[in-house]
Amino acid sequence: MPTHPHQHILKRTVRFTINSDGSTLGNNTTAGKPSMTTLGRYYELQIAVQGAPDQSTGYLIGIQEIDALVRNTLLPVITAQINDNPSISPSLLLPKLWSTTTEHLKPTLHAIHWQLTPYHSIEMNNQTHDSNAVLLRQTFEFAAAHRLHSPSMSDQENADFFGKCSNPAGHGHNYKVEPTIRIPISAHTPQLQLQIEQAVNDTIIDPLDHKFLNTDCPPFDQSADGTIPSVEHITTHCYHQLAPALESLGCTLDQITVWETDRTSATYPA
DSSP states (O other): OOOOOOEEEEEEEEEEEEEOOOEEEEEETTTTTSSSSSSEEEEEEEEEEEEOEEEEOOOOSSSHHHHHHHIIIIIIHHHHHHOOOOOSSSGGGHHHHHHOOOOOOOOEEEEEEEEEEETTTEEEEHHHHHHHHHEEOOEEEEEEEOOOTTTTHHHHHHHHHGGGGTTOOOOEEEEEEEEEEEEGGGOHHHHHHHHHHHHHIIIIHHHHHTEEEESSSSSOOGGGGGGOOOOOHHHHHHHHHHHHHHTTTTTTEEEEEEEEEHHHHHOOOO
């Protein structure tokens, strides 16, 4: 859909549990409704719609409409699949969730984001729906130390610019990495999922984990014309290491985000 100054994207996240006994009771929409009353499955669905707000109400859509759609219409679709064949990839359900949502909502559907776990999600949006693909996001982590120091600057200039981060002994971070991977729906099998995780471990986690980046990782060895291991350069490095491995699996790395702390991250390409 072309951009327009009066267009908005409204996102609504609905949390719910699929209980093993089929219970649909509960009153706590913050924690999830239906409530977790048995050994169940907890999910979050974020529905994003696009359009122009109504001039009289200011609403693009009432969020209660989205809540009702998810709990009354989409939840039964997911429940039926779990009961019939729980071994398939969740990605195979996204086209059904997409078509069902578009049948019931008036605004244009922009995206469906399914949070499967706190660290693993799949998404279908306007672009991926047209190409019959999904976006997979999964969080990984590694611990590493680095020193921010530019050879083109004096020690005092480095200290003034980088502060404590220029300490010759270095300092450490617990980095988090989240690649955004475009996958053809028909190819997203449990086996491919495991191959993707192995590719991330082989190309990013194992080479960087528990390393002093300035000396243990050649791309950041400044004595050999390496780059400063800033979070920006680390993110770029991760992208270029992982992208070819995913291409060999038939996937595309759209972008990757690296968190240096919970307040500082870089995404490449932007």
